[in-house]
Every structure is written in structure tokens, then in C-alpha cells.
Amino acid sequence: MGISFTSINQTKLSTGEVYCETLCELAEENPRIVALTADLGQSSKIGEFMKKFPNRFYQFGIAEQNMYGAAAGMAKAGLIPFTSSFAIFTSCRALDQVHTDICYQRANVKMISSHAGTSFGQAGTTHHSTEDIAIMRSMANLVVIVPADGMETANVVRAAVEYDGPVYIRINRGFDQLVYKDLDYGFEIGKAVQLAEGTDVTIIACGSGVFQAVQASAELDAVGIKARVLDMHTIKPIDKDAILKACRDTRRIITVEDHNVIGGLGGAVAEVLAESGMSCAFRRLGLQDCFSPIGYHEDLMAIHGIDTNGIVKSVHDLLKLDFEDDDDWEDEV
Amino acid sequence: MPLTKEELLAIEAKTHEHRRTIVETTLCAGSGHIGGALSMIDVTTLLYSRFMRIDPENPDWEDRDRFILSKGHAGIGFVAILADLGYIDRKDLETFNLTGSNLGIHLDANKVPGVDASTGSLGHGLSIALGTALAAKQLGKEYRTFCLLGDGECQEGSIWEVAMAIAHFNPPNLVTLVDRNHAQIDGMTEDVMPLEPFADKWRAFGFHTVTVDGHDFDAMNDAIREALHRKDMPTCIILDTCKGKGIGFCEGDYRWHYGGITQEMGEEAMRDLDAYYERRVAAIEQRGEE
Amino acid sequence: MDTRDDRYSGKIFFNAVLPLVRTIIEDVPALAASLKGKSGAFQVSAMTDEGIWATHFIVDNGKVTTALGPCADKPTVELAFKTLRDFNGFMKGTSKKLPAIRGLMRFGILIPFMRALLKMASLLKLKEAPKDEETQRLLVKLYFYLLSSGISQLNREGHPTITEWTTKSPNRVYAWTVDGYEDVAAYLRVKAGKTKAARGRYTRSQPFFTMRFIDLESALATLLGTGDMMELVAGGKMIMEGGPEFGNMLGDYMLLVGSYAQA
Numbered sequence: 094m095g096i097s098f099t100s101i102n103q104t105k106l107s108t109g110e111v112y113c114e115t116l117c118e119l120a121e122e123n124p125r126i127v128a129l130t131a132d133l134g135q136s137s138k139i140g141e142f143m144k145k146f147p148n149r150f151y152q153f154g155i156a157e158q159n160m161y162g163a164a165a166g167m168a169k170a171g172l173i174p175f176t177s178s179f180a181i182f183t184s185c186r187a188l189d190q191v192h193t194d195i196c197y198q199r200a201n202v203k204m205i206s207s208h209a210g211t212s213f214g215q216a217g218t219t220h221h222s223t224e225d226i227a228i229m230r231s232m233a234n235l236v237v238i239v240p241a242d243g244m245e246t247a248n249v250v251r252a253a254v255e256y257d258g259p260v261y262i263r264i265n266r267g268f269d270q271l272v273y274k275d276l277d278y279g280f281e282i283g284k285a286v287q288l289a290e291g292t293d294v295t296i297i298a299c300g301s302g303v304f305q306a307v308q309a310s311a312e313l314d315a316v317g318i319k320a321r322v323l324d325m326h327t328i329k330p331i332d333k334d335a336i337l338k339a340c341r342d343t344r345r346i347i348t349v350e351d352h353n354v355i356g357g358l359g360g361a362v363a364e365v366l367a368e369s370g371m372s373c374a375f376r377r378l379g380l381q382d383c384f385s386p387i388g389y390h391e392d393l394m395a396i397h398g399i400d401t402n403g404i405v406k407s408v409h410d411l412l413k414l415d416f417e418d419d420d421d422w423e424d425e426v
Numbered sequence: 427m428p429l430t431k432e433e434l435l436a437i438e439a440k441t442h443e444h445r446r447t448i449v450e451t452t453l454c455a456g457s458g459h460i461g462g463a464l465s466m467i468d469v470t471t472l473l474y475s476r477f478m479r480i481d482p483e484n485p486d487w488e489d490r491d492r493f494i495l496s497k498g499h500a501g502i503g504f505v506a507i508l509a510d511l512g513y514i515d516r517k518d519l520e521t522f523n524l525t526g527s528n529l530g531i532h533l534d535a536n537k538v539p540g541v542d543a544s545t546g547s548l549g550h551g552l553s554i555a556l557g558t559a560l561a562a563k564q565l566g567k568e569y570r571t572f573c574l575l576g577d578g579e580c581q582e583g584s585i586w587e588v589a590m591a592i593a594h595f596n597p598p599n600l601v602t603l604v605d606r607n608h609a610q611i612d613g614m615t616e617d618v619m620p621l622e623p624f625a626d627k628w629r630a631f632g633f634h635t636v637t638v639d640g641h642d643f644d645a646m647n648d649a650i651r652e653a654l655h656r657k658d659m660p661t662c663i664i665l666d667t668c669k670g671k672g673i674g675f676c677e678g679d680y681r682w683h684y685g686g687i688t689q690e691m692g693e694e695a696m697r698d699l700d701a702y703y704e705r706r707v708a709a710i711e712q713r714g715e716e
Numbered sequence: 717m718d719t720r721d722d723r724y725s726g727k728i729f730f731n732a733v734l735p736l737v738r739t740i741i742e743d744v745p746a747l748a749a750s751l752k753g754k755s756g757a758f759q760v761s762a763m764t765d766e767g768i769w770a771t772h773f774i775v776d777n778g779k780v781t782t783a784l785g786p787c788a789d790k791p792t793v794e795l796a797f798k799t800l801r802d803f804n805g806f807m808k809g810t811s812k813k814l815p816a817i818r819g820l821m822r823f824g825i826l827i828p829f830m831r832a833l834l835k836m837a838s839l840l841k842l843k844e845a846p847k848d849e850e851t852q853r854l855l856v857k858l859y860f861y862l863l864s865s866g867i868s869q870l871n872r873e874g875h876p877t878i879t880e881w882t883t884k885s886p887n888r889v890y891a892w893t894v895d896g897y898e899d900v901a902a903y904l905r906v907k908a909g910k911t912k913a914a915r916g917r918y919t920r921s922q923p924f925f926t927m928r929f930i931d932l933e934s935a936l937a938t939l940l941g942t943g944d945m946m947e948l949v950a951g952g953k954m955i956m957e958g959g960p961e962f963g964n965m966l967g968d969y970m971l972l973v974g975s976y977a978q979a
Contacts, residue, residue, distance in 0.1 A: 142813040156587035161551045166557020193547050292924050342922040424868050424913040426735040426782040
């Protein structure tokens with residue numbers, strides 16, 4: 094099944110719009126797809142779906158708990174509900190419903206959670222979501238995906254429909270830089286995408302961090318440092334093989350996420366490394382266990398060190414660390 | 427149309443049987459949510475005897491009627507009905523709450539056939555019921571969805587979110603019922619967090635609201651039938667019940683929301699239930715003669 | 717007066733070439749057998765502007781260990797060159813000036829080591845690949861050890877071409893391997909101005925760059941300069957695992973070492 098956009102469309106559409114276009118296309122083919130929102134239809138761009146399929150669109154008003162509970166009921170009765178709300182509300186306000194009604198009962202609900210991380214910077218902490226990856230990762234039965242850009246979001250939406258079970262999809266406000274120029278780069282749930290090769294260090298990123306990591310890799314290449322970049326879009330189930338290969342090949346890993354360094358992508362990667370018994374120099378970039386101030390997303394990323402400059406600096410710092418446990422610099426004779 | 431005498435006697439007998447099962451199961455488990463189970467068993471038996479179109483051989487039948495016990499802690503009562511209908515083996519009741527059993531305080535939809543939702547966290551079930559009813563409309567199906575809430579449960583804000591939504595969407599074939607037994611864990615509802623004027627609240631939220639005696643099968647039967655026919659607005663049936671109904675030492679006492687019973691107490695409970703049943707049968711007979 | 721080039725050559729001969737004597741002794745059964753049960757020390761030294769440079773071998777009941785620098789005690793046998801230039805010339809084969817030999821009568825130590833030295837000289841003088849596999853193996857091994865140590869020695873001695881590279885380098889490992897021969901391998905660890913040459917395969921993680929030969933012939937073709945490197949790469953005989961620019965760079969440094977070790 095192909096999603097056909099013109100190439101002009103692809104580059105102009107923001108994450109939110111691409112997601113909605115894809116959803117509409119899928120809904121044409123699958124009558125069980127319905128969309129739900131909690132008064133965030135305009136903000137999350139699902140309004141387009143509303144226009145095309147008015148009687149498959151449900152507006153729940155500012156009542157997230159009810160929306161997620163109802164989504165569970167709909168899914169159990171055979172529909173495929175796509176819910177749309179801000180990540181902070183999905184993961185905090187309605188967590189009981191997400192946990193018990195959706196995850197525990199494996200309800201086939203696809204939770205689009207937008208304005209994640211500090212992407213809605215100007216709105217302040219009440220609308221930031223810097224804990225949701227940690228929270229959702231620990232929900233059993235839930236697949237957690239953080240797409241890097243509009244293209245990847247389209248792929249995720251399509252994969253989510255094909256996957257039987259609840260999925261948490263974390264996106265931003267919709268003004269992300271493009272990482273992929275088209276859809277055909279081999280997206281697969283649970284498989285990281287390698288965007289740059291290198292054996293000095295690996296930068297594992299998700300969401301907005303991916304574009305920044307790619308930029309950083311290019312900058313580092315110019316000074317002779319070869320950084321591998323992995324788009325780790327699926328936080329759960331995480332691509333353990335890619336992580337362990339990076340550990341073995343490059344011995345240094347930096348994770349980048351618009352999220353608290355506790356429990357998110359960094360935590361997930363650390364778990365894999367620690368259990369493997371392989372040693373590796375490791376650093377998590379993200380919000381250093383703090384709430385974010387108000388600001389534009391780009392500025393906040395810089396403040397928290399998860400932009401290109403922050404990544405480049407961290408790589409330099411990491412390269413100075415010695416991880417060989419012998420300090421013996423004598424030639425063998 | 428009122429129930430015939432035969433039908434009434436049949437339901438009374440069935441309900442009595444379930445009451446006894448509740449006590450038996452509680453004895454096996456050592457303790458249980460007796461109070462709330464005894465207050466809701468009447469309406470639930472009525473629903474499953476007269477209204478629910480189901481097929482125990484085929485628990486996932488897409489067109490089945492749904493029953494969502496939002497006050498999930500009354501599972502010890504619901505489970506008696508499920509055993510009676512053959513969804514589960516009667517013998518399994520002996521394992522209630524034991525490690526490794528499929529049956530526990532809050533019935534698990536993943537594990538127990540015939541359970542449409544895993545409830546227990548109060549305030550969720552009605553949202554799930556709404557979603558279920560909306561799906562029926564979306565898919566062009568005619569199944570009915572019944573949701574039974576607890577009254578203490580209505581202190582949860584999420585209930586009022588879904589109440590607003592039900593009035594707004596008004597899906598057909600959704601009936602909301604509240605087991606108003608006036609008691610919760612820490613005391614009577616009106617002492618803990620007053621719900622009155624309760625019926626007015628539901629009305630204000632857009633429901634056609636009726637209050638009936640939750641132990642009067644005729645009244646409940648009429649209310650449910652009327653609810654199923656009403657199309658212009660959703661219905662909320664408030665069942666005025668008594669927590670622990672049928673057992674002397676439980677009746678009306680909020681402390682029997684959850685309790686343990688000894689063999690002795692169990693025997694006393696059975697005697698009470700039998701006496702209670704006899705009184706009710708006598709009342710029906712007497713009415714029949716009049 | 718020792719020139720810089722004298723010193724570079726000297727370091728390479730003392731610290732990269734002479735240590736190969738032990739490899740030869742261990743690899744050639746007859747030589748190993750001839751030292752069986754013997755104990756003593758064999759040293760080669762030269763007088764330089766900085767004092768005595770030397771490499772010595774301790775034999776303990778037949779087991780040989782190598783050590784850079786002069787022996788603490790008086791060695792059993794010593795080849796002592798008067799000047800660094802004499803030593804370099806001797807090693808390059810351009811000078812006939814013999815060293816003073818102390819301990820001439822201590823045949824038990826003298827003979828095996830002299831034979832090993834001569835064997836080494838003959839092997840390293842080869843212009844074409846030997847025919848038998850055993851000799852090929854030994855020769856490739858010698859070269860791998862020589863070149864990795866040689867680059868490291870040039871770094872220690874402050875050769876500007878090498879130090880420019882090592883100073884800027886993050887922690888990286890460069891390796892040489894031959895498919896199918898686990899023991900025919902060497903690697904060089906580089907970090908922020910420091911280097912360490914080591915023998916065998918680097919197994920801790922994937923090296924930053926590996927010059928990988930698919931067989932001994934291809935390795936020798938490159939090392940002896942009888943094969944065209946481009947052709948070897950194109951033909952898949954030599955595989956650069958890592959950025960090709962690093963392969964070229966490494967190749968240049970290998971040639972640099974070679975230039976100081978040859979006439």
C-alpha cells in the first residue's frame with residue numbers, strides 16, 4: 094500500500110500535517126479507523142480528518158480521561174481509534190486510563206501525543222512533556238515510538254495501523270526539520286535507522302534530536318571525527334542489536350532526546366548496555382532532571398545541550414575520556 | 427409490562443442462589459466485598475436473566491450485549507452469574523483470590539470470559555461503555571451496552587466528563603445504572619463527600635434520570651425497558667439499594683464494604699439469606715393472591 | 717654527531733627490528749632447541765650522543781624475553797657498536813664495520829642469537845616472496861611487528877610527520893591482519909600524542925581501521941612492494957576496513973618506516 098504525496102507536498106508538510114494526511118489515506122481504505130481528540134483538533138492538525146470523515150471523528154472536549162477510556166471501549170468493540178492530545182496530558186492526566194484501559198487490556202488504540210518535549214516552549218512547563226517516554230516505556234504491552242520528522246511520522250502511522258495493539262506515538266508541534274527526503278528508507282518498528290557511519294562515537298537520538306545529531310555528525314566529520322548516527326525511533330521494543338553493535342564498534346555512545354535524562358531513551362540504552370556486560374563510554378543528553386524554562390524550541394534545545402552544538406561539545410568531551418583500563422603505553426617487544 | 431409471577435419467582439430464586447454463592451465464595455477466599463456485591467446482585471441478575479443477549483459458548487461474539495461493571499470490586503457478585511451461565515467453571519470459584527487463580531477481587535477481562543472490561547480503578551467503566559456504544563453506532567451494530575456504577579464512584583471527576591459526553595453523543599442502546607447503596611469505605615457517602623442532590627446532578631448533565639428501588643424487580647424491569655426505548659436523551663437509572671442486603675449483620679453498614687467472615691458468620695449469613703428469600707417469596711405469593 | 721635521521725633509523729633498528737630476533741627464535745624450532753636449558757643475556761648496543769642505546773634478550777632456562785635499553789647486569793654476550801652510524805649501517809647492510817663482540821666464547825648464547833640475527837637479515841632482505849607457507853607466515857609477521865613498532869618509535873622520537881597525526885588523534889586503533897592466520901597480526905593504538913604497538917589481533921572492539929589481507933601472498937605483495945596497491949584493493953586482495961583515507965595515510969607511514977630501515 095503506497096502513500097502517494099508529491100515531493101513538493103512532502104517537504105512542505107509539517108509533522109502534524111503529514112500525520113493527518115496519512116491517516117486520511119489509511120482511513121479511506123480501512124473503515125475501522127476513527128479519530129478522537131480532546132479539544133486539540135486544531136492544534137494537532139487532526140482537523141483535516143474531521144473535514145473528510147465527520148462521522149468518524151469524535152470530539153471529547155477538554156476531558157482527556159474520558160477520551161482515553163472511550164477509546165479503549167471503541168477498540169475493544171473492533172474499531173481502530175487514533176487519539177490526539179498533547180503528550181503531557183496523555184502521559185500524566187489520563188495515565189490511569191492509558192494504563193488500565195488501554196495497556197492492560199491491550200486495546201488497539203494509537204495514541205498520537207503531540208507537543209512533546211519542550212517543543213511547545215512558549216507555553217511553559219504546564220505544556221511541556223519531558224517525562225512521557227519514561228512513563229510510557231514502563232507500561233507493559235505498549236509500543237513507544239518517537240519519529241524524527243514528518244516522513245517518519247507518516248511511516249509510523251501506517252505501521253501502527255498494521256500492528257495489533259496499543260501504540261504511543263510522540264511527535265512535536267509540527268515544525269520539525271526534515272531528516273528523510275522520502276518514505277522509502279526502510280522503516281520498521283523496532284529497527285533503528287543508521288544515518289551516518291563512523292567508528293569514533295555513536296550518537297543515538299530520537300525525535301527532534303535526530304536532525305541535530307545528523308548536523309553534528311557532519312560538523313565532526315569536518316574535523317576528522319567519525320560519528321555514527323542512529324535514529325532510534327522505537328524506544329520500545331528498542332533495537333538492542335544496533336546498540337550493542339555501536340558499543341562494540343565505537344565504544345562511545347551519546348544519547349540525545351528532548352526529555353529528562355532519567356528513564357527515557359538514555360535510560361533505555363543504558364539498560365541494554367549495562368546488561369550486556371560490555372563496557373562503553375556513555376553520556377545522556379537531555380534535560381538534566383529539571384523542568385524547562387519558557388522559550389522557543391530551538392533556544393530551549395540549545396539551553397539543554399541537545400542541539401547540534403551541544404552534541405558536538407559532548408562528543409569532544411567524551412573523546413577525551415579514556416576507557417581502556419590499561420594505561421600502558423609501552424610497545425610490545 | 428410487569429413481570430409475571432412465574433418470572434418474578436424465577437428471578438428471585440436465581441438471585442437468592444447468587445447471594446448464597448457470594449457468601450460461599452467469600453468464605454473460600456476468607457474475605458470479600460460482600461456489601462457492594464449484595465446490593466448490586468439484584469439488578470445484575472435481572473439484566474442477565476431478561477436483557478443480555480449473549481452466548482457463553484462464544485464470549486467474544488461481536489454482536490453480543492455488553493455489561494460493564496464499573497464498580498469492579500463487586501466482582502465477587504458478578505462472578506456468581508458468570509459461573510451460573512457457564513462462562514467459567516463453578517469449581518473455579520473456590521480459587522477466588524488465591525495465587526495463580528484467574529479470579530480475583532477485580533475481574534480481569536484478559537482472563538475471564540464474559541467480562542467485557544477490566545475495571546477496578548473507579549471512574550473508568552462508563553467511558554469504556556461510551557466507547558463501546560459509539561463503536562456500535564459506527565459499525566452499524568445493534569448490541570446494547572449496560573454500565574453499572576457505584577455511587578461513591580461518582581465522586582470521581584472522570585464520571586462527569588463521560589456524563590457530559592454521553593449526553594452530547596447520545597449513542598443508542600447505552601444504559602447507565604448506579605448502585606446507590608449510600609455507603610463507601612470511610613463512611614456513608616453523605617458523610618464522606620455528599621452526592622445529593624444526586625438525581626438532579628444527572629438530570630443537569632442531560633440524562634433522563636429515574637430512581638427506583640434496587641431490590642424491586644418489577645420497578646427495575648420497567649426502568650430498563652423504558653431506558654432502552656428512549657431515544658431523545660440518555661437514561662440514568664439510580665438504584666436505591668442497601669449495602670449488604672439480605673444479611674442481618676451487613677445490611678446498611680458501610681463497614682461491610684469489605685469484610686472477612688468466619689465459618690460461623692457464614693452459617694449465620696446463609697440462615698439470614700434463606701429467611702430473606704422466604705420473606706420475599708411470601709410477599710410475591712401474597713401479592714399474587716390479591 | 718648523530719643526525720635526526722640517524723636517530724630515527726637507530727630507534728627503528730633497536731626497538732622495532734632487533735626485537736624480532738625473539739620472534740625468529742620462537743618460530744624456528746631448531747633455534748629454540750639450541751637455547752634449551754640455557755640462561756644468560758644477549759645484548760646489542762651502540763654509543764650515541766645520548767649515551768648507550770641497546771636492546772637485550774634475557775634467556776632464562778631456554779625462555780627468551782626481550783627488553784629495550786641496556787641490560788642492568790653485564791650481558792653474557794654483547795655486540796657493541798662504536799657509533800650509531802656504524803650500527804645503522806650494519807643493520808642496513810651498507811657498512812662492513814663489525815661491532816666489538818664481548819663474550820665471544822660463550823657459544824651457548826652467542827651461536828643461537830647470531831644465527832637468529834642472520835636469519836632475520838636474510839628474511840628482511842628478500843625482494844620477492846618466499847615460496848613456502850611457513851616462511852611466508854614468519855615474514856609477514858615480522859613486517860607487521862616491525863612496521864607497527866616502527867611507527868610508534870618514530871612518534872616517540874618526535875618525527876614531525878607522525879607526531880602531527882598522533883597529537884590530534886582521539887583514541888583509535890589501527891590494525892593489520894591476514895585472513896585465516898590469527899597470529900599473523902599487529903595493531904597500533906594512538907591517542908593524543910601517545911602510541912602503543914602491540915602484537916596479535918585487537919579483540920576489545922572493532923579497530924578504527926584495519927588493513928586486511930585475504931592471504932599471505934597479498935600481504936607480501938604489499939609489504940615487499942612487488943604488488944600494485946591499487947590493483948590489490950581493486951581485486952579484493954587487500955581490504956581497507958575503515959575510511960580509505962586512513963588506509964592511504966597508514967600506507968605512507970609504513971613506507972616512512974621502511975625508508976629509515978633501508979639503505
